Amino acid sequence: MGPAMNKAPALPPTTIDRPVSIARLHGEACFHCGAAGRTLHAAGRITLAGGTRVWPVVTCGCRQGVTG
Numbered sequence: 001m002g003p004a005m006n007k008a009p010a011l012p013p014t015t016i017d018r019p020v021s022i023a024r025l026h027g028e029a030c031f032h033c034g035a036a037g038r039t040l041h042a043a044g045r046i047t048l049a050g051g052t053r054v055w056p057v058v059t060c061g062c063r064q065g066v067t068g
């Protein structure tokens, strides 16, 4: 963390109103299909409804971002 971190505008996280497995929250599996053995790409950030923690999630490319 440093001053440079503040220069990139961060999109607000997407609120997810359904259960999400720990592996998906931790970016260890595709947010949509749960694939863990494929190349995973950053898909944005989410918060769980009623929660405050922001989780960076990933996808295997099966969908765009966390809402697509």
Ligand SMILES: [Zn+2]
Residues within 6 Å of the ligand: 030, 031, 032, 033, 034, 035, 059, 060, 061, 062, 063
């Ligand atoms: Zn996937």
